[in-house]
Amino acid sequence: MKPRYQNRTEILQGTLDMLILQTLQWGPRHGYALSKAIRTNSGEILKVDTGSLYPALHRLERRGWIAAEWKASEIGPRLRVYRLTKSGSRQLLSERSRWERLTAAIAGIMNPAGKESAS
Amino acid sequence: MKFSFWRRTQRNKELVEEMQAHLALAEREAVESGQSPKDAQAAAHKEFGNVGLTAEVTRDAWGWNWLVELLQDIRYGVRNMLRTPGFALVTVLTLALGIGANTAIFSVVDAVLFRALPYHHAGRLVWATNFASEQKQTLVFADEYAGWRTQNHVFENIAAYSPAAEYTLTGTGSPQRLSGAQVTASFLNVLGVMPQLGRNFLPEEDRPAGPKAVLLSNGVWRSNFGADRNVVGRVVALDDT
Numbered sequence: 001m002k003p004r005y006q007n008r009t010e011i012l013q014g015t016l017d018m019l020i021l022q023t024l025q026w027g028p029r030h031g032y033a034l035s036k037a038i039r040t041n042s043g044e045i046l047k048v049d050t051g052s053l054y055p056a057l058h059r060l061e062r063r064g065w066i067a068a069e070w071k072a073s074e075i076g077p078r079l080r081v082y083r084l085t086k087s088g089s090r091q092l093l094s095e096r097s098r099w100e101r102l103t104a105a106i107a108g109i110m111n112p113a114g115k116e117s118a119s
Numbered sequence: 120m121k122f123s124f125w126r127r128t129q130r131n132k133e134l135v136e137e138m139q140a141h142l143a144l145a146e147r148e149a150v151e152s153g154q155s156p157k158d159a160q161a162a163a164h165k166e167f168g169n170v171g172l173t174a175e176v177t178r179d180a181w182g183w184n185w186l187v188e189l190l191q192d193i194r195y196g197v198r199n200m201l202r203t204p205g206f207a208l209v210t211v212l213t214l215a216l217g218i219g220a221n222t223a224i225f226s227v228v229d230a231v232l233f234r235a236l237p238y239h240h241a242g243r244l245v246w247a248t249n250f251a252s253e254q255k256q257t258l259v260f261a262d263e264y265a266g267w268r269t270q271n272h273v274f275e276n277i278a279a280y281s282p283a284a285e286y287t288l289t290g291t292g293s294p295q296r297l298s299g300a301q302v303t304a305s306f307l308n309v310l311g312v313m314p315q316l317g318r319n320f321l322p323e324e325d326r327p328a329g330p331k332a333v334l335l336s337n338g339v340w341r342s343n344f345g346a347d348r349n350v351v352g353r354v355v356a357l358d359d360t
Contacts, residue, residue, distance in 0.1 A: 030140065030141075030144075031137060031140075031141050032140070032141045032144040032145060033144075049168065050138075050141065050167050050168055050173050051168055051169070051172060051173045051176055054134075054137070054138065054173055054174075054176075054177040054180075055173075055176045055177045055179065055180040056180075057177075058177050058180040058181060059180040062180065062181065062182065070133075073140065075140065075143045075144060075147055076139075076140075076143055077136050077137075077139045077140040077143060078136060078140065079137075079140050080133070080136075080137040080140070
C-alpha cells in the first residue's frame with residue numbers, strides 16, 4: 001500500500017534498533033539527523049521509514065537504552081535529541097555479537113566451502 | 120505527584136512537535152538544495168509519509184505504561200494513607216461530611232426552590248398564615264379561616280389544614296400508629312387532585328360537629344386494608360392521641 005522507493009533496500013527486520021544505537025554512538029542526534037546519517041553511512045542504500053524510526057526511538061527510550069532531551073532550534077519547533085545511555089552501549093554490544101553470529105551463519109550456508117574450513 | 124493521563128496528553132503534544140521538527144528540517148534542506156518552498160514542503164511530506172499513522176504506531180510503542188503507572192500511583196496513594204491512618208481518616212471524614220452536607224443542603228434547595236410542586240398550576244399555590252410572635256409559630260384560628268373564606272376575593276379557593284399528627288387505627292388487625300392531618304373540605308380542590316377511589320369531602324362535613332370523614336392514603340390503603348376496592352364507605356376507628 002505504501003509507496004516504496006525502488007532503488008532503496010528496506011532495513012532488515014530487527015536490525016533498525018542496532019543501527020540506531022550504533023549511529024548514536026558518535027554523539028546525540030535528533031530523529032531527522034539519525035535517518036540521514038543511516039542513509040548516508042549506508043551509501044544511500046538503506047532508507048529509514050519514519051513510520052519505523054519514531055516507534056523504534058520511543059521503544060528504545062522506554063527500554064532505557066537511549067535518553068531524550070528537548071533542545072531549542074532556529075527552525076521553530078524544538079528538537080528532541082536522543083543520546084545513548086550506559087545500558088544502551090551494553091545492548092549495542094550484545095546486538096552486535098548477535099548480528100555477527102547471524103551473518104557468519106548465513107555466510108556459512110551461502111558458501112559451504114567456507115564453513116568447512118572454519119569448522 | 121504524577122498524573123499519568125495528563126502526562127500522556129503532554130506526550131502526544133510533544134510527539135507532534137517532534138514530527139513537525141522533522142518535517143521542518145527536511146523542508147529547509149530541500150530549500151537549501153535549490154527547490155522552491157512549495158516544492159520543498161511537498162517533498163518533505165512525501166518523504167515523511169503519513170504523519171497521523173506514524174504518530175499512531177509511535178504511541179503503540181509507549182505500550183500500556185500509562186496504565187501500569189496509574190496502578191502504581193493508586194498503590195502509592197493507598198500505601199501513603201495506610202502509613203498515616205489518623206490523617207487519612209480525618210481527611211476522608213472531612214471530605215465525606217463536606218460532600219454529605221452539601222448533598223443534603225442541595226436536596227432541600229432543589230426540592231424547595233427548583234422543583235415545582237407536583238400539582239396542577241403549582242405556580243398559583245400560595246401558603247398564607249398568621250405569625251404568633253409570642254409563641255413564635257404560625258397560627259390561624261378556625262374563625263379567622265372562616266372569615267378569610269367569606270371575605271376572599273383574591274384567591275380562587277382557600278383550604279386549611281392542621282399540622283400532621285399521630286392517630287391510632289384500630290379494628291384492622293393489630294392497632295396501628297398512623298400519621299394524618301385534619302383538612303378542610305376544599306383541601307383537595309385547592310391542590311387540584313381527586314381521590315382515586317370514593318369521593319372528596321362534602322361541604323356538610325366541613326362544619327363544626329358535622330359528620331366525620333376520612334380519606335386513606337395509598338400507602339395505608341395497601342398496607343392496612345389489603346388494597347381492597349370495597350373499602351369505600353367502611354367505618355374506621357381512629358383515636359387521636
